[in-house]
Amino acid sequence: MDIGTIILLVILLALVGGVVALYNRLVQLRNQVRNAWRQIDVQLKRRHDLIPNLVETVKDYMGYEQETLQQVIEARGRAVQTEGQGPDAAMGAEQALSGALGRLFALMENYPDLKANRNIADLTEELAATENRIAFARQFYNDSVMAKNNAVETFPSNIVASLFGFKQGSYFEIETRERDVPSVDLR
Amino acid sequence: MCPAWICAEARGIDPRGCADVAMERVECPHCGAANRGGSTTCRMCGDLLAAGRRTSRRVQRKILRRTDFIAASRANQRATRWLLLVLAAIAVLLGYLVGWSVELSFRGPPPEAPAVWFLSRWGVLGGLGLLLLSLGWSALALSTGDRLVLRISGARPVTREQAPQLHNVVEEMAIAAGLARPAVYVIETPALNAFATGLSRRRAAIVVTRGLLETLSREELQGVVGHEMGHIVNLDMRYATAVGVTVGLVALVADLVARLAIFGGGRRSRGAGVWVGVIMLVFAVLAPVFARLVQMAVSRQREFLADATSVRLTRNPQGLIGALEKLGASQTPLDGVNRATQHLYIVNPLRNFTERASRLWATHPPIERRIHRLRNLGN
Known part of the structure; x- marks a missing residue:
């Protein structure tokens, strides 16, 4: 073997090693994005499980607020139906639930003995x-998507990404409605 | 106003007319720290002073630019890398000196090639050997260190029922960081402090004091826990252990070199031998000092990094700022801390944070400066 072949071999080896490393990194990032996506689902489910408890405890104190309580229960019912379909499908129902809960919290401020209750505080x-x-x-999730997108778009990992069909992820956008602070009627 | 105003007043002179500019103190408009007259940036918070505003662009560049947390983390990580390189260089040089002196004293200076006397084969071996030794020792220390720290500090685990809010906040931060939830410990003391330990991201613990739990709001607690989660995310325990081991080794070997230089001197009292002795002695004295300085600088950079990471996790610098203000104002001492564990805490429990003379030797940046940087991170 002359020196030329050796150099060629070394370069080839370095290239293959680089591609393998970049590929593994991309797979890692993709899995992280998927895991983060599922994590949102887990947390949404957790909220659904908590709400019956809350409504049960609050009911006795907030007899006059039946309407709001009813709204929370209904919103939860709709949100539960979307469980397991991924956060994308659940978004509308979850936003409605967030809104209803926000109104309930705002109303709870009006009941001092409610705030003093230990169970409620918990x-x-x-x-x-x-x-x-x-x-x-x-x-x-959005941070993971950003990391993955950076890897997919920047050189040299973008070459490997296009070779093996890694796509850019889409961010979890929140509609403006949810960003609004729930309006409180201070009569 | 010059501090000589007392004598000036006694002599009936208007103190403002005093010409002693060198002794003048200028108060920083941002944090109120006293600065030497004529200095351009504040020594505590890095803000521009009146004198600096008048001067050149070069000075203006010294001022911290407004930045986001990602850029801040990157800058801190770069700084750590440089510092670690310097530390490794110190260790390698020291090892080289040992190998070199051993070669000289056992075999004498090679007579055939005096031109390359500075490249001793034993020296190279010594340098590499010391580096490998410190790596191996670090690995060993890394397999046991975390439980020990918990025991020394007197922390005990708390259940979710005993501290629901703390558990919730820790879990939230773990979700934000995408990590498994670390174990949660509490130290029963009114002092305000917190630390994180754990040699891997999977096996970590966050410790807070009872006083912290009772004093901070939820938002502030979240900032503190985010800071500790930052230490876990950035694997600071590993950094600290590896750096600590290396610094200890450097001190040990430097001591050895100093002895070699003094007692081995008789054998080669002529020519290059004298110079070898002198160089070795000087280096043996300086190496541990510099290694220690590097260690402290690494520690400070990691604190800044953890602050930036906390903001990345909470997206709310106000929480950590509020917490740091309360921590800085607290005077309650914390037991169960020694020099070996002081760098772990969110604020240094042993030192008066505003002590200015020894900033180079501090494990933590001054709180004012940390708050200033956090404000700079804000959006």
């Missing part, structure tokens, strides 16, 4: 935590 903490978890799960 429950609101749980629900606040669940809302946060959903938000953070979405945030992590």
Whole structure:
């Protein structure tokens, strides 16, 4: 073997190694995006499980707010039906549920003895935590999508990505309606 | 106003007329820290002072640019990499000196090739050997270190029932970071502090004090837990252990070199031998000092990095800023801390944070500076 073949072999080996490393990285990122997607589902399910408990506890104190409570229950019912179909399908129902819960929370502020109740305090903490978890799960999903998209678009991993058919992910967008603060009637 | 105003007043002179500009103190408009007259940027928060505003663009570049958390993390990671390189260079040089001196004292200077006296084969071996030794030792230390830290600090695990909010916040941050939920510990003390330990991202623990739980709001607690989660995400425990081991090794070997230089001197009292002794002695004295400085600098960079990561996770710098303000204002001492574990905590439990003389030796950046950087991260 002369020196030329050796150099050629080394270059070839480095190339193959580079492609393998980039491919593995892309697979990792893709799996992370998928996992993050499922994580959102898990957190949404968690919220559904908590709501009956909350409504049950609040009911006695908030007799006059039947309408709002009913709205929460109905919104939850619709959201439960979309379980397992992925966050995309569930988005509309989940947003309605977020809105109904937001109104309920706002109303609960009007009931001082409700806030003093230990069970309620625990429950609101749980629900606040669940809302946060959903938000953070979405945030992590979007972060993962950004990492994957960066890898798919930037050189040199974009070559490997197009070779093996890695596509850009789509971000989880929140419709403006959910970003609105629930309106509170201060009569 | 110059501090000599007392004597100026005693002599009946208007103190403002005093010409002693060198002793003048300028107050930073941002954080209120006292700066030497004529300095261009504040020594605490890095803000531009009046003198700096007048001067050139070169000075203006010193000021922290507004930045986002991703750029901030990258800058900190780059800084760590450089510092680690410097540390490795110190270790390699020291190892080289040992190998070289051993070669000289056992075989004498090679008579046939004095031109390349500075490239000793034993020296190269020594340098590589020391580097490998510190890597191996680090690996060993990494397999046991985390449980020990928990025991020293007096932390005990809490269940979800005992501290539901803390558990929730930790879980939220774990979701935001995309990691498994770390174990949650509490130290029963009114002091305000927190730390994270764990040698891998899967097996980690977050520890907070009781005082912290009782004092901080949920938002602030989230900032603190985000900071600790940042340490876990960035694998700071590994960095700290590896750097600590290397610094310890450098100190040990430097001591050895100093002895070799002093007691081995008699054998080669002529020519190059004297210079070898002098170089070795100087290096043996300086190496541990520099290694330690690098260690502290690494620690400070990792703190900044964890702050930036906290903001990446919470998307809310206000929480951590509020928490840092409360932590900085607290004076309650924390037990169960020693010099070996001080760098783990969110704020240094052993030191007065505003102590200015020894900033190079501090494990943590001053709180004012951290808050200033966090404000810069804001959107």
